[in-house]
Amino acid sequence: xxxxxxxxxxxxxxxxxxxxxxAASGFTFSNYWMSWVRQAPGKGLEWVANxxxxxxxxxxxxxxxxxxxxxxxxxKKSLYLQMNSLRAEDTAVYYCARxxxxxxxxxxxTLVTVSS
Amino acid sequence: xxxxxxxxxxLSASVGDRVTxxxxxxxxxxxxxxxxxQKPGKAPKLLIYKxxxxxxxxxxxxxxxxxxxxxxxxxxxxxxxxxxTYYCQQYNIYWTFxxxxxxxxx
Numbered sequence: 001x002x003x004x005x006x007x008x009x010x011x012x013x014x015x016x017x018x019x020x021x022x023a024a025s026g027f028t029f030s031n032y033w034m035s036w037v038r039q040a041p042g043k044g045l046e047w048v049a050n051x052x053x054x055x056x057x058x059x060x061x062x063x064x065x066x067x068x069x070x071x072x073x074x075x076k077k078s079l080y081l082q083m084n085s086l087r088a089e090d091t092a093v094y095y096c097a098r099x100x101x102x103x104x105x106x107x108x109x110t111l112v113t114v115s116s
Numbered sequence: 117x118x119x120x121x122x123x124x125x126x127l128s129a130s131v132g133d134r135v136t137x138x139x140x141x142x143x144x145x146x147x148x149x150x151x152x153x154q155k156p157g158k159a160p161k162l163l164i165y166k167x168x169x170x171x172x173x174x175x176x177x178x179x180x181x182x183x184x185x186x187x188x189x190x191x192x193x194x195x196x197x198x199x200x201t202y203y204c205q206q207y208n209i210y211w212t213f214x215x216x217x218x219x220x221x222x
């Protein structure tokens with residue numbers, strides 16, 4: 001069974017940093033692109049970033065360029081999102097998802113709150 | 117950037133109704149479109165990919181159609197478990213979601 005478990009969310013002050021993790025199991029992690037998607041409270045879904053199987057290609061939405069970095073460790077079957085210079089508008093539940101273009105498996109999400 | 121626009125934003129329907137949700141892309145995306153269902157407090161669930169392919173395990177009452185810029189998700193006979201919010205997503209250039217359509221009980 002495919003499982004994705006996010007961790008690392010919490011309360012952080014504006015301008016601060018946070019690193020999210022996503023632990024994968026039940027599939028060959030190194031064979032798949034992976035994505036981060038976020039959802040602000042009461043709002044819709046927003047794709048944040050994705051990364052190729054070997055980490056050689058990465059893409060992200062304009063609103064996080066220069067602030068967020070996606071990475072992965074295939075040996076640990078883990079996906080990461082380093083978030084710097086956080087803003088109030090980054091407050092959201094962050095989901096990791098297996099990316100086959102369509103996102104066919106999702107984690108349960110981790111809440112990031114940016115507030116003073 | 118490719119913008120995705122869903123209509124309606126909210127839909128009131130009864131069990132047994134046929135329901136159709138529309139998603140329009142700001143430019144052609146061929147058939148690079150997926151549909152998701154999300155219930156409160158839960159992660160989205162993939163229903164349809166490549167515009168009309170049913171994800172494994174998804175009931176056959178769900179179907180998708182369209183190409184280019186206009187797409188539809190149809191639920192042939194609405195069931196109690198189907199009251200949820202539905203999102204379309206394009207994956208032609210980067211990934212973009214529609215704003216969502218909430219299907220509520222009439």
